[in-house]
Amino acid sequence: MPYRFEDLKKNCQTEWRAYIEHSFVQQLGDASLAPEAFQHYLKQDYLFLIQFARAFALAAYKSPTLSDLRQAKEGLQAIMDVELDLHISYCKEWGISEEELANLPEARATLAYTRYVLDTGNRGDLLDLHVALSPCMVGYGEIANWLNSRRETVRGKNNPYDAWIAMYESDEFQDAMRAEILWLDERLADVSPSRFDQLNRIFSDATRLEIDFWEMGLKQSD
Numbered sequence: 001m002p003y004r005f006e007d008l009k010k011n012c013q014t015e016w017r018a019y020i021e022h023s024f025v026q027q028l029g030d031a032s033l034a035p036e037a038f039q040h041y042l043k044q045d046y047l048f049l050i051q052f053a054r055a056f057a058l059a060a061y062k063s064p065t066l067s068d069l070r071q072a073k074e075g076l077q078a079i080m081d082v083e084l085d086l087h088i089s090y091c092k093e094w095g096i097s098e099e100e101l102a103n104l105p106e107a108r109a110t111l112a113y114t115r116y117v118l119d120t121g122n123r124g125d126l127l128d129l130h131v132a133l134s135p136c137m138v139g140y141g142e143i144a145n146w147l148n149s150r151r152e153t154v155r156g157k158n159n160p161y162d163a164w165i166a167m168y169e170s171d172e173f174q175d176a177m178r179a180e181i182l183w184l185d186e187r188l189a190d191v192s193p194s195r196f197d198q199l200n201r202i203f204s205d206a207t208r209l210e211i212d213f214w215e216m217g218l219k220q221s222d
């Protein structure tokens with residue numbers, strides 16, 4: 001049987017669920033999340049996205065074909081045009097200026113995750129890099145869908161985090177997520193069992209670093 005993206009998730013189900021259904025996510029969905037925790041997360045996510053944009057640019061650099069190049073561009077575009085724009089305006093609403101954002105120190109969880117992905121991409125090939133990026137691209141789309149499937153989730157003006165959910169359920173983000181899964185399914189179909197094990201390690205590492213990112217938000221750790 002050829003491997004698929006689903007197999008990466010299946011092989012680290014516990015970590016994947018701990019990421020998707022993290023208490024930060026649940027509290028964001030039911031509007032009980034402390035604003036300070038959200039603001040801390042949002043500021044760090046701004047710094048995170050800058051490094052992730054670099055990682056997608058690295059994917060572009062490592063792309064041997066036009067279609068690979070297009071896929072890297074999709075990711076870069078989702079970050080720069082969908083996420084970063086919203087983060088900046090969201091931060092303004094919450095009283096955080098672009099100047100404050102520019103001078104912010106990176107939390108350890110931000111450093112660990114982003115540098116892990118960049119290092120994996122530098123050291124490995126394009127598939128290693130896309131696998132390292134996939135918990136981010138696919139996870140947040142899945143989180144929005146999971147939140148929408150829960151009765152506890154509050155949507156609309158009674159939830160101050162509604163725009164966050166709206167961003168990740170948007171067609172633009174969901175399309176980018178589906179394109180990433182398709183791209184990975186095509187490449188994973190050709191890999192050997194030992195190569196798949198290597199890729200699974202990267203996927204599981206990145207997923208664990210996503211969990212740490214939520215923890216950093218909840219605890220407002222630096």
Ligand SMILES: Cc1ncc(CO)c(N)n1
Pocket residue numbers: 045048049083135136137140210213
């Ligand atoms: C930490 C983190 N993971 C994933 C995404 C989705 O791009 C994000 N904005 N931040």
